[in-house]
Amino acid sequence: MHPNKMHTRSLVKPDGREIHLYSRSQISTGSALGPPRVVPGSHFRWHPLRGEWVAYASHRQNRTFLPPPDWNPLRPSDDPAHLTELPVGDYEVAVFDNLFPTLSADPGALPPTSIVATDRGLGAAEVVVFTQDPQGSLGRLTVDHMALIFEVWADRTRALGARQPIAYVMPFENRGAEVGVTLNHPHGQIYAFPFIPPIPARELAESLAHFRAHGRGLLKDHIEAELADGRRTLYASESAAAFVPVCARYAYEVWVAPRRPIPDFAALTASERVELARALKTVLLKYDGLWGRPFPYVMVIHQAPTDGAEHPEAHLHIELYPPYRMAGRLKYLAGCELGAGMFTADTLPEDKAAELRAVEVSLD
Amino acid sequence: MHPNKMHTRSLVKPDGREIHLYSRSQISTGSALGPPRVVPGSHFRWHPLRGEWVAYASHRQNRTFLPPPDWNPLRPSDDPAHLTELPVGDYEVAVFDNLFPTLSADPGALPPTSIVATDRGLGAAEVVVFTQDPQGSLGRLTVDHMALIFEVWADRTRALGARQPIAYVMPFENRGAEVGVTLNHPHGQIYAFPFIPPIPARELAESLAHFRAHGRGLLKDHIEAELADGRRTLYASESAAAFVPVCARYAYEVWVAPRRPIPDFAALTASERVELARALKTVLLKYDGLWGRPFPYVMVIHQAPTDGAEHPEAHLHIELYPPYRMAGRLKYLAGCELGAGMFTADTLPEDKAAELRAVEVSLD
Numbered sequence: 001m002h003p004n005k006m007h008t009r010s011l012v013k014p015d016g017r018e019i020h021l022y023s024r025s026q027i028s029t030g031s032a033l034g035p036p037r038v039v040p041g042s043h044f045r046w047h048p049l050r051g052e053w054v055a056y057a058s059h060r061q062n063r064t065f066l067p068p069p070d071w072n073p074l075r076p077s078d079d080p081a082h083l084t085e086l087p088v089g090d091y092e093v094a095v096f097d098n099l100f101p102t103l104s105a106d107p108g109a110l111p112p113t114s115i116v117a118t119d120r121g122l123g124a125a126e127v128v129v130f131t132q133d134p135q136g137s138l139g140r141l142t143v144d145h146m147a148l149i150f151e152v153w154a155d156r157t158r159a160l161g162a163r164q165p166i167a168y169v170m171p172f173e174n175r176g177a178e179v180g181v182t183l184n185h186p187h188g189q190i191y192a193f194p195f196i197p198p199i200p201a202r203e204l205a206e207s208l209a210h211f212r213a214h215g216r217g218l219l220k221d222h223i224e225a226e227l228a229d230g231r232r233t234l235y236a237s238e239s240a241a242a243f244v245p246v247c248a249r250y251a252y253e254v255w256v257a258p259r260r261p262i263p264d265f266a267a268l269t270a271s272e273r274v275e276l277a278r279a280l281k282t283v284l285l286k287y288d289g290l291w292g293r294p295f296p297y298v299m300v301i302h303q304a305p306t307d308g309a310e311h312p313e314a315h316l317h318i319e320l321y322p323p324y325r326m327a328g329r330l331k332y333l334a335g336c337e338l339g340a341g342m343f344t345a346d347t348l349p350e351d352k353a354a355e356l357r358a359v360e361v362s363l364d
Numbered sequence: 365m366h367p368n369k370m371h372t373r374s375l376v377k378p379d380g381r382e383i384h385l386y387s388r389s390q391i392s393t394g395s396a397l398g399p400p401r402v403v404p405g406s407h408f409r410w411h412p413l414r415g416e417w418v419a420y421a422s423h424r425q426n427r428t429f430l431p432p433p434d435w436n437p438l439r440p441s442d443d444p445a446h447l448t449e450l451p452v453g454d455y456e457v458a459v460f461d462n463l464f465p466t467l468s469a470d471p472g473a474l475p476p477t478s479i480v481a482t483d484r485g486l487g488a489a490e491v492v493v494f495t496q497d498p499q500g501s502l503g504r505l506t507v508d509h510m511a512l513i514f515e516v517w518a519d520r521t522r523a524l525g526a527r528q529p530i531a532y533v534m535p536f537e538n539r540g541a542e543v544g545v546t547l548n549h550p551h552g553q554i555y556a557f558p559f560i561p562p563i564p565a566r567e568l569a570e571s572l573a574h575f576r577a578h579g580r581g582l583l584k585d586h587i588e589a590e591l592a593d594g595r596r597t598l599y600a601s602e603s604a605a606a607f608v609p610v611c612a613r614y615a616y617e618v619w620v621a622p623r624r625p626i627p628d629f630a631a632l633t634a635s636e637r638v639e640l641a642r643a644l645k646t647v648l649l650k651y652d653g654l655w656g657r658p659f660p661y662v663m664v665i666h667q668a669p670t671d672g673a674e675h676p677e678a679h680l681h682i683e684l685y686p687p688y689r690m691a692g693r694l695k696y697l698a699g700c701e702l703g704a705g706m707f708t709a710d711t712l713p714e715d716k717a718a719e720l721r722a723v724e725v726s727l728d
Contacts, residue, residue: 046611048570048574051570055709056709056710058711058715115592116610170699174699179698180696181698193704197706199414199703200704202413210412222412249418298698298699300704321703334543335534335555336536338662339536339662339683339685340532340557340561341565341566342417344466348422349420
C-alpha cells in the first residue's frame with residue numbers, strides 16, 4: 001500500500017455502463033457485471049417564474065429491477081445468479097453509472113416541444129461506493145481512505161467536466177432514512193449538469209461581487225473571520241477548517257473547507273488533502289458521537305464550474321445539512337423555507353456548535 | 365348573513381397581542397384571552413454565500429407553555445382555567461399574533477455585532493384560524509367562506525404592509541404531519557418580512573424581465589398557454605385557473621390564480637374572488653379525493669410586495685407543494701434539490717394532472 005498513490009481501473013458493464021475502481025494498492029478484479037440498464041429518457045423543462053431547469057426522469061418510476069428490501073446491490077459479487085453492481089476484487093472505492101439516471105450521456109430523443117423550453121436530460125448521475133464494507137460509514141474510514149475519496153472526486157470531476165456540455169459537477173451524499181435513503185451501504189453520488197445549477201450559481205455570483213470589490217475571496221474572508229471568532233469552530237489547522245457557520249440555515253449545519261481559496265479537489269496538495277480529510281472526519285465523528293447513533297445529513301460539495309470560464313471567485317467547500325434541530329426532532333421545511341426562501345431557526349449556531357465541540361473524537 | 369359583506373372586530377389580548385375576528389354576520393364576542401406571550405427575541409443574520417437573511421428565534425425553543433398533545437389552543441373558549449387563543453363568539457375567521465413569533469413588531473434589542481451583518485427580527489407572524497370547526501378543512505369550507513378568507517388575507521396584507529419596514533406579506537398554510545404540522549384545527553399563517561424574500565424576489569425579477577421585453581405579464585402569458593394546452597388544467601373559468609404547471613417541481617404541484625394580472629387579494633372583484641375560491645376549492649377537494657384521505661401540502665401565496673414601489677410585473681397566485689410523489693411515497697428533498705437547487709421528478713406533470721383530473725368533485 002502506498003499512501004498518496006492512486007491506482008485506477010475502468011471497466012464496462014455488459015449494458016455499456018462504466019465502472020471505475022480506485023485503490024492505494026494494485027487492483028485485481030474479475031469482470032464487471034450488474035443488472036441491465038433501464039433505457040433512460042430524461043428531459044429538462046424550463047420553469048419560467050423561477051428561471052431554472054427542472055429534470056424529469058419518468059423511467060425511474062417504471063423500475064423493472066425491484067430487489068427485496070434487504071438486498072444490497074453495492075456489495076461485491078461475482079455470482080451471476082445474484083448480480084450486484086460491484087465486482088469482487090481488491091479495490092477500495094468504486095464509481096459507476098446509476099442504473100436509473102436522472103441525467104445521462106444518452107438521455108434519449110429530444111422531448112416534444114412544449115409551452116416552455118425543453119431539452120434532453122444530458123449530464124451524468126454516478127454512484128460512488130465509499131468502501132466494500134457495508135457496515136462502514138464515510139466518517140469511520142481512515143483519513144487516508146477519505147483522502148483517496150477526495151482524489152476519486154477530483155478524478156471524476158475532471159472526467160465528467162471534460163465532457164460536452166457539462167458545466168458543473170457536484171459530488172454529494174444523502175445519509176439516513178430521514179433524508180430518504182433506503183440503502184445503508186456507504187455511498188454517495190455525483191451529478192454532472194449541463195448548466196451551473198441555481199444554488200452554486202448564487203454562491204458564485206455573491207463571491208464574484210466580493211472578489212471584484214475587495215480582490216479577495218468571499219469564503220476565504222469568511223473562514224478567517226470564523227476562525228478568529230472561534231466560538232463555532234470544530235476543526236482548525238494550517239490548511240483546513242470546519243465550523244458551524246454563523247448564518248447556519250440548518251441547526252447542525254457545518255462547512256468544511258481548505259483555507260486556501262482553491263477551485264476544486266484536483267487543486268489540493270497531498271498534505272492539504274490529508275488535512276481536509278481530518279477536518280471532515282472530525283465533523284462526521286462528532287455528528288455520530290452527539291447522540292450515539294448514525295447522524296443523518298445531506299452533504300454537498302461546491303467546486304468551480306467546468307464551463308471553461310475562469311472562476312477566480314470559486315473556493316472548494318463541503319456543506320453539511322443535517323435534518324434534526326434537536327434530539328428526536330426534525331426540522332421540516334415548510335411554507336417559509338419552501339415558499340419564501342427564508343430559513344428560520346429556533347436554535348442559535350453558537351449553541352449547536354457548543355454541543356458539537358463538546359463531543360470528543362479520535363482521528364486515529 | 366350578507367355574502368360579500370365583511371364584518372370585522374379587533375381585540376387586544378391581556379399580553380398585548382392583537383386578535384382580529386371576521387364574519388359575514390354581525391360579530392358578538394367576549395373578551396380576548398390567551399396564554400401570556402413569551403418575550404420574543406428574534407434576529408436576522410446575513411448569509412454571505414447565498415446573499416440572503418436567516419431568521420433566529422431561539423425563544424421558540426424555550427416554550428414555557430407546553431400543552432398536552434391533544435390540547436387544541438385554536439378552539440374557542442372563555443374558561444379562564446382552560447385558556448385557548450380564541451374567544452367564544454359569532455365569527456368565522458380569526459387572526460392573531462403567534463405566541464412564539466419568528467418575526468414580530470417588538471423583537472427585542474439590536475443583536476450584538478457579528479462577523480456577518482445582523483438586524484432585529486422585525487416583521488410579523490400571525491395565525492389565521494380558518495373556521496371554528498376543529499374537524500373542518502380549508503377545502504371543505506363553503507365557497508363564500510373561502511372568499512371571506514381571501515378578504516381576510518387582503519385585510520391583513522393591507523394592515524401589515526402599511527407598517528414600517530414591511531416589504532412583503534406572505535399568507536401560507538402547512539397541512540399535515542408530513543410537513544411538520546401537529547395541530548389539526550384548520551389554520552394557516554401570515555409572515556410579514558422587512559425585505560422581499562428570495563423566492564418571491566426571484567419570481568418578480570423573472571416577471572419584470574418578461575414584462576419589459578414583451579409588455580405583458582409572465583404568469584399571465586403562462587396561464588393562457590396552460591389553458592390553451594389544456595392537458596394539465598384542473599379548473600378554468602372566465603376569471604380563474606388552476607393547473608399542474610408544465611414545470612412542476614413537486615409531483616402534485618398546482619398553481620391557482622386569477623387570469624387577470626392583478627397584484628394582490630385586495631384587487632380582486634367580488635366575482636373574481638368567488639371564482640378564485642371555486643378554483644382553489646376544486647383543487648383541494650381533488651387532493652383529498654385522490655386517495656380518500658386528507659392530502660398534505662404546503663400552500664404559499666405570492667402577491668405584489670408592499671415596499672411602496674410600483675410592481676406592474678406582479679400577479680397574485682397560489683402555489684401548492686404536496687410532499688407525496690405517489691400514494692404512500694414521499695419525495696425527499698436531498699442533495700440535488702437542497703445542494704444544487706435543481707428539482708428532479710420521476711413522474712410527469714401530465715400524468716399527475718390526469719390523476720387529479722379524474723377525481724370528481726362537487727362545489728355545492
